[in-house]
Amino acid sequence: MDENQEIEFKDNPPPGFKSWKTIYLIVLGNLALLIVLFYIFTKVFNE
Amino acid sequence: MSNIDLIVLFGTLILIALIGIWQSRKQANLESYLLGGKSLKWGTIGLSVMATQASAITFISTPGQAYENGMGFVQNYLGLPIALVVVCAFFIPIYYRLKVYTAYEYLEKRFDLKTRLFGAFLFLVQRGLAAGITILAPSIIVSSILGWNLSLTILMVGVLVIIYTVSGGTKAVSITQKYQMLIILFGMVVAFFVIINQLPDRVSFGDAVTMAGLAGKLDVIDFSFDFEKRYTFWSGILGGFFLSLSYFGTDQSQVQRYISGKDTTEGRMGLMFNALLKLPLQFFILFTGVMVFMFYQFNQAPIHFNKTNLDFLATTEYAEQSATFEAWSDKYHKARMKGYELIDQGIRRQDTLSIQDGTAQVLGATIQIEETRKQMKNLISKADPDRKIKDSDYVFITFIMNEMPAGLIGLLIAVIFAAAMSSTAGELNALASTSTIDYYKRLIKSNASERHYLLASKLQTLGWGIFAITFALFATSAENLIEGINILGSLFYGTILGLFLVGFFMHKISGTAVFVGALVAQVAVLGCHFATISGYLQIGYLWYNAIGLLIVVIVGWLVQLVMGDK
Numbered sequence: 001m002d003e004n005q006e007i008e009f010k011d012n013p014p015p016g017f018k019s020w021k022t023i024y025l026i027v028l029g030n031l032a033l034l035i036v037l038f039y040i041f042t043k044v045f046n047e
Numbered sequence: 048m049s050n051i052d053l054i055v056l057f058g059t060l061i062l063i064a065l066i067g068i069w070q071s072r073k074q075a076n077l078e079s080y081l082l083g084g085k086s087l088k089w090g091t092i093g094l095s096v097m098a099t100q101a102s103a104i105t106f107i108s109t110p111g112q113a114y115e116n117g118m119g120f121v122q123n124y125l126g127l128p129i130a131l132v133v134v135c136a137f138f139i140p141i142y143y144r145l146k147v148y149t150a151y152e153y154l155e156k157r158f159d160l161k162t163r164l165f166g167a168f169l170f171l172v173q174r175g176l177a178a179g180i181t182i183l184a185p186s187i188i189v190s191s192i193l194g195w196n197l198s199l200t201i202l203m204v205g206v207l208v209i210i211y212t213v214s215g216g217t218k219a220v221s222i223t224q225k226y227q228m229l230i231i232l233f234g235m236v237v238a239f240f241v242i243i244n245q246l247p248d249r250v251s252f253g254d255a256v257t258m259a260g261l262a263g264k265l266d267v268i269d270f271s272f273d274f275e276k277r278y279t280f281w282s283g284i285l286g287g288f289f290l291s292l293s294y295f296g297t298d299q300s301q302v303q304r305y306i307s308g309k310d311t312t313e314g315r316m317g318l319m320f321n322a323l324l325k326l327p328l329q330f331f332i333l334f335t336g337v338m339v340f341m342f343y344q345f346n347q348a349p350i351h352f353n354k355t356n357l358d359f360l361a362t363t364e365y366a367e368q369s370a371t372f373e374a375w376s377d378k379y380h381k382a383r384m385k386g387y388e389l390i391d392q393g394i395r396r397q398d399t400l401s402i403q404d405g406t407a408q409v410l411g412a413t414i415q416i417e418e419t420r421k422q423m424k425n426l427i428s429k430a431d432p433d434r435k436i437k438d439s440d441y442v443f444i445t446f447i448m449n450e451m452p453a454g455l456i457g458l459l460i461a462v463i464f465a466a467a468m469s470s471t472a473g474e475l476n477a478l479a480s481t482s483t484i485d486y487y488k489r490l491i492k493s494n495a496s497e498r499h500y501l502l503a504s505k506l507q508t509l510g511w512g513i514f515a516i517t518f519a520l521f522a523t524s525a526e527n528l529i530e531g532i533n534i535l536g537s538l539f540y541g542t543i544l545g546l547f548l549v550g551f552f553m554h555k556i557s558g559t560a561v562f563v564g565a566l567v568a569q570v571a572v573l574g575c576h577f578a579t580i581s582g583y584l585q586i587g588y589l590w591y592n593a594i595g596l597l598i599v600v601i602v603g604w605l606v607q608l609v610m611g612d613k
Contacts, residue, residue: 011140012312020315024132027322031128034326035280038121038267045260 048193048456055457059230060207060464067211067223076497080216080504081148081480083307087218091225092317096304097325098224098231099473100294103185103466104440104532106231106332111352111439113336114343117264119278121329126287131295131322135315137551138296143311148484150302150547157550158558160489165565166546167485170299171478173539178474178511179518180532182208185467186519189460191355192444201519204467209512212472213505217307217480220472227465234462235332237455238447242338245450247345249391255341262344264337267330286589293540293592297547300477339446344413345387346450350376350420352441356427356434363430372423376416383412471515479508537588538576541595542568548596549603556607564603568595 014023048056078084087095112120145156151170155163182204190200211219246255259265269279276282295301295318305314350373351357360369389405392398424436447459483504492499542565549561572595578584586594 010310012310014312014316020135023315023319024136027128027132027319030323031125031326035125035268038330039270041265042267042269045256045265046263 048460049453051454052457052460055454056461056464059458059461060468063223063226063230063465064207064211064468066226067215067219070215070218070222072215077148077500077504079218080501081303081476081484083216083218083221085307085309087221087307087309087313089308089313089316089320091221092305092308092313093320094228095221095224095473096295096301096317096321097328098228098466098469099300099304100321100470101228101231101466102181102470102532103463106235106463106466107185107188107444108440109329109332110336110339111442113264113333114340114442115439118267118330118333118337119269121267121326121333122269122278122280122283123287124291124326124329125280125283126285126289127291127325128322129284130288130291131318133292134296135318138302138547139305139311139314139318141551142302142306143314147306149299149481150297151299151481151485154546154550155489158546158561162546162558162562162565163485163489165562166297166543167481169539169543169569170297170481173535174298174300174474174478175511175514176518177532177535178471178478178515179522180535181470181474182467182515183519183522184532185463188440188444189463191353192441192448193460198520201516204464204471205512205516205519208468208471208475209509209516212475212512213508216504216508217303217476220476221304221307223472224469227469230458230465231462232328234458235335238451238459239331239335239338241451241455242335242342242446245342245346246338250341250345255338258344259337259341262340264340282589286592289544289592289596290537290540290589293544294536297540297543298477299481300473303477303480304473336443339443342446342450345384347377347380348416349445351423351427352438352445353435354441354445356436356438359434360427360430365426365430368426369423372419372426376419379412379415379419383409383416386410386412475508475511475515478511479504482507482511534576534588537591538572539569539595541572541592541597542599544592545596545599545603549600553600553604555612556603557610560607560610561599561603563606564599564601567602568598571595571598 014020017023073079109120141153142150145153147153149167151163151167154166182201186197186200186204189195190197211223215222243252243255246252250258256265269276270281271279272281273279305317308314308317349357357369360366386405386408389401389408391405393401393403393405424438427434427436444463447456451459483500487503487507488495488500492503495503545568546561546565549556549564572591575584575586575591575594576588579586579588
């Protein structure tokens with residue numbers, strides 16, 4: 001691997017947040033919320 | 048199609064292509080041509096990633112799928128957000144750090160040249176064939192419905208894509224995909240509201256949703272551990288995760304989209320945009336299909352949605368039988384409408400008996416209609432056993448052609464073509480990058496000028512475009528082409544993903560060990576597939592991904608164990 005390339009590379013935080021972990025948690029939380037909503041939707045209209 | 052529809056259709060497609068060509072007219076070097084000058088913003092990347100994945104089939108078949116089987120298909124996408132998080136956390140930093148043009152360059156840096164060439168080869172075989180099918184599959188459906196010549200339809204889509212993809216490269220592809228995706232989203236939202244508006248006055252949106260639920264069309268999540276069911280929460284979250292990880296992490300047609308950002312932030316934000324929106328979008332498209340189903344509860348549906356099959360039957364000895372089935376279908380539809388009238392009267396007069404009679408009549412007529420549909424399909428099979436009788440791919444486009452107002456038909460056919468063009472453009476662009484960077488520049492001519500490589504890339508984009516069109520023109524069998532795209536991907540994705548995951552997470556495994564693992568995996572997956580189609584095995588094609596991945600990891604590890612330390 002080229003060392004100069006390593007030095008040039010900069011991993012910036014996401015806009016408006018301190019780290020990418022927060023964004024990942026938001027995405028996974030959104031997935032969990034959608035699964036719960038889909039489940040409620042299925043139950044409500046299946047009865 | 049009316050003149051206004053034709054103007055909207057061709058105006059939309061040509062305008063998008065011209066915008067792409069204009070905005071990317073200055074291509075000075077290979078980086079600007081293959082990576083869009085690394086200048087794309089996350090919004091463009093996000094829509095471009097979405098457009099590359101969403102082929103025309105997504106917009107033709109998915110509503111038909113909901114019409115036929117309900118909304119359970121959305122579960123296939125449950126693993127996608129998790130996979131995109133993994134791609135953002137592990138794949139993107141490596142691709143940007145190494146400043147690669149293609150994902151397969153990483154394989155040489157981590158392992159060796161033969162592993163890189165093998166990974167690139169698997170991609171070229173799979174995507175090269177898929178590009179032809181991406182043009183062919185929607186062309187078959189649209190040309191049959193509109194009565195257009197199939198070859199001319201294929202040529203129209205193919206040539207338009209080639210023009211802006213060859214001239215503008217990645218930037219043109221991403222910019223046109225952005226506009227194509229906006230047109231697609233706009234068209235689908237308009238279609239949804241038109242469908243709701245077409246429901247009878249006495250049926251509110253809430254009534255329609257409740258009735259769709261009673262018909263079993265709104266079962267979105269199924270937590271059962273039934274392996275015979277095609278779509279469950281578990282198959283979606285596990286199978287969907289591996290499929291999405293392979294596709295977004297290692298398929299150059301996607302990698303090229305998100306490495307064309309200025310930095311990792313743009314690429315990651317583009318993928319996170321998809322992680323948040325893909326599931327709601329799929330839910331919405333399926334829900335639109337359910338509303339088409341509801342529309343046809345109150346309006347007469349064709350007895351069979353693929354008109355070509357009905358026209359064929361009319362020329363055979365079964366024509367009379369076919370006409371009888373159509374007459375029965377009319378009769379049962381009228382009986383169902385009378386049932387609804389009884390329910391209406393019962394509600395107005397608060398007459399429970401009338402409501403019960405009406406409900407029984409509606410249910411009885413619905414069962415008869417479904418039975419007649421099945422009989423018609425059997426008749427088509429009897430007349431020609433090789434004919435495709437599954438007509439769900441024709442449901443949405445039939446609805447568009449028969450029920451949408453003038454102008455909107457043109458827009459929605461443009462949506463279908465825009466989706467076909469955006470996927471094909473992404474594929475041609477990625478195929479040309481891989482053949483130029485991983486083969487031509489690496490093996491044939493490694494010290495030429497930027498101008499030389501730019502020209503080589505353009506010629507290879509043209510070459511792949513001609514290959515895709517030729518494949519589409521000469522593929523004689525239309526049967527199972529749509530499913531063919533998914534099977535083709537699953538044949539190779541497991542092996543490719545295995546190479547990358549070993550590279551990222553198993554640092555003690557060397558190039559030779561992983562290469563042997565990949566070869567064994569690919570032979571094993573192809574063996575499983577041929578054994579399945581010959582009837583010796585019963586393996587669903589989604590399992591090929593897991594089988595390929597596991598064999599690469601296990602055989603790679605064993606070979607390394609025998610070889611000793613790296």
